[in-house]
Amino acid sequence: MIKPIYSPDQERYNNGMKYRRCGKSGILLPEISLGLWHNFGDVDPLSRSFEIAHHAFDHGITHFDLANNYGPSYGSAEETFGCIMKKSFAPYRDELFISSKAGYDMWPGPYGNWGSRKYLMASLHQSLKRMNLEYVDLFYSHRFDPETPLEETLQALVDMVRQGKALYIGISRWPYEAMKTAYQYLSERDVPCLIYQGCYNLFRREPEEEGILKQAKENGYGFISFSPLAQGLLTDRYLNGIPEDSRIAHGGHLKKESLTETTLKRIQALNAIAQRRGQTLAEMALAWILKDDYVTSVIVGASSTTQLDKNLKALESPAFTQEELEEIERACNI
Ligand code: NDP
Numbered sequence: 079m080i081k082p083i084y085s086p087d088q089e090r091y092n093n094g095m096k097y098r099r100c101g102k103s104g105i106l107l108p109e110i111s112l113g114l115w116h117n118f119g120d121v122d123p124l125s126r127s128f129e130i131a132h133h134a135f136d137h138g139i140t141h142f143d144l145a146n147n148y149g150p151s152y153g154s155a156e157e158t159f160g161c162i163m164k165k166s167f168a169p170y171r172d173e174l175f176i177s178s179k180a181g182y183d184m185w186p187g188p189y190g191n192w193g194s195r196k197y198l199m200a201s202l203h204q205s206l207k208r209m210n211l212e213y214v215d216l217f218y219s220h221r222f223d224p225e226t227p228l229e230e231t232l233q234a235l236v237d238m239v240r241q242g243k244a245l246y247i248g249i250s251r252w253p254y255e256a257m258k259t260a261y262q263y264l265s266e267r268d269v270p271c272l273i274y275q276g277c278y279n280l281f282r283r284e285p286e287e288e289g290i291l292k293q294a295k296e297n298g299y300g301f302i303s304f305s306p307l308a309q310g311l312l313t314d315r316y317l318n319g320i321p322e323d324s325r326i327a328h329g330g331h332l333k334k335e336s337l338t339e340t341t342l343k344r345i346q347a348l349n350a351i352a353q354r355r356g357q358t359l360a361e362m363a364l365a366w367i368l369k370d371d372y373v374t375s376v377i378v379g380a381s382s383t384t385q386l387d388k389n390l391k392a393l394e395s396p397a398f399t400q401e402e403l404e405e406i407e408r409a410c411n412i
Contacts, residue, residue, distance in 0.1 A: 084166035087136035094393050095138025100300035100374045103272055105246070107175065109368055110390060111141035113304065113377040116325065118158045119149035126382070131162045133383040135170070137390055143275075143304075143377045144209070145179035145220055146201045152184055156208035163210045174215070178205040179250060181220025193223030193231040202243055217244035218275060222252040232263045239269045246272035250304075254288050261297050273300040273374065280348065280363050280410055281308045281341075291372040300374035303367050307378065307389075311336065311345060312363035323381070340412060347409035351402065357395060360388050365395035366406065 087093065097106035112134045118127045131142070148155035156178065167174060180201035183191045190197060202217060217238055219231055238244040247269055249260050257274065264271050274294050278285045278301070285291045285301065294301040307313050309332040310325050316337055325332045345359070352362035367376050380386040398406075 084132055086132070086170065090136050090138050093137045094390070096393060098300075098371070098374045100273055101294065102298035103246070103270070103300070105175070105272065105300075107141050107300070107302070107375040108139050109375055109393060110139060110364070111143055111302065111375045111377045112139050112386075113143045113379050114155040114159060115143075115145070115148045116330070116379050117381045118155040119151065120154035120157070121150055122158075124158065124161070127158050128162055128166065129383055130380055130386060131159070132166060133386055135167070135174075137386075140173055141175040141177070141375065141377075143177050143302075144205070145182075145218075146184045146205055147182055153204070153208055156205055160208050160210040168210075171211075176209070176211065176214055177216035177218060177248065178202070178209070178214050179218035179220035179248075180205075181218075181223070181250070193219060193221075193226040195230050195234040195237075198231065198234040199238070202238055206243065213242060214244050216246045216248050216272060218248040218250045219252070220250050222256050228256060228259050229263065232260055236264065236267045236269045248273040248275060250275035251277075254290060254293060257290070257293060261293075261299070271297075271299045273302055275302050275304055275377075277305050278303040278367060278373065279306045279308050280312055280366055280406070281344070286372075295372055301372060302374055303376045305379075306367050306376035307360055307363055309336075309379075311341065312348070313360040313385075313388075314349060314358060316342070317345065317349060325381075343412050344409055347412055348406065351405055351409060355396060355402065357391065358388055360385075361392040361395055364389060364392035366398070368392070369398055 096109045098109055100107050144156050144159055146153065180198050181193060184201060219235060223231060235247045239247060247264060249257060249271055252260060261271055274290060276285045276290055291301055315324055320326050326334055326337065349359045352359040355362060364376055367373055378389045
């Protein structure tokens with residue numbers, strides 16, 4: 079049953095959450111943010127979605143990350159979040175930092191995908207309606223569009239801020255060179271990029287290798303990591319096979335083929351290191367991303383409050399020794 083009136087935990091800012099400054103901006107983000115890509119669609123039990131969102135806010139998670147097409151079905155995660163806003167979070171709107179994005183396929187025809195001004199503006203209007211919001215705190219270009227002039231995409235983002243429909247602008251998954259143009263264009267218009275969103279975890283090092291992390295730090299915008307647990311691979315979820323209720327079993331974006339023999343060996347080796355450190359693999363994987371100040375926050379997904387609790391424990395993680403870091407590298411390269 080959905081409780082009609084939600085009273086957040088009075089101690090929500092004393093429950094261990096830490097906040098990091100996002101680049102050189104005025105914004106502080108929780109080290110752990112919650113993503114609604116999965117588990118908040120119209121295929122998921124609404125009561126569980128409410129429960130996870132409440133639990134997050136009760137533990138100091140102020141940042142909720144969405145996109146137009148999260149679900150399934152497309153749009154339904156924003157609709158679920160809209161219900162949560164209406165029934166639970168409305169009195170706390172100013173304590174929340176809510177993001178959405180557009181860039182991937184959303185509706186049929188030539189205007190429902192990629193990076194045109196037409197698509198981005200229409201999508202933001204739809205997102206605001208679905209989420210019962212007057213503005214989003216952060217709006218992202220969800221991906222780089224090689225066929226739309228970058229200036230068109232970037233100017234649409236600038237105009238969203240000018241119109242008061244978004245407070246800040248972010249960029250997700252743009253390559254290094256395009257990001258240079260984006261940084262310059264946005265800065266010159268006094269709408270600096272707040273944050274870059276990219277996939278960074280023990281198994282995915284591209285933001286480090288391609289200079290994206292360094293670029294963000296040098297230019298004064300934050301970096302937020304999506305899929306920090308590699309969609310669940312960097313946890314104990316698949317150590318003993320594929321559970322029926324897991325993301326792989328659901329047959330979504332995480333394919334059975336991702337769980338190769340080598341990957342399983344790496345997971346086992348990392349799990350052994352985590353155990354020796356007295357923590358779960360999920361805790362260690364998140365703590366590893368947050369170990370230095372290149373990263374502002376990690377956006378975790380969770381299909382239960384138990385998982386979320388386990389992930390929040392990363393905030394209590396002991397520091398890594400040099401030997402542990404080297405051992406982790408060896409485990410990731412088995
Ligand atoms: P994670 O890597 O955190 O994976 C989350 C999944 O891992 C959960 O749904 C659950 O899967 C499993 N899991 C989580 N915690 C535990 C635990 N403690 N023990 C065992 N299993 C666990 O993140 P996501 O891939 O969900 O991505 C997070 C967010 O990042 C998204 O919601 C979205 O906001 C953002 N994102 C952005 C993208 C972009 O293009 N900008 C792309 C992808 C994501 P299970 O269902 O098996 O229980």
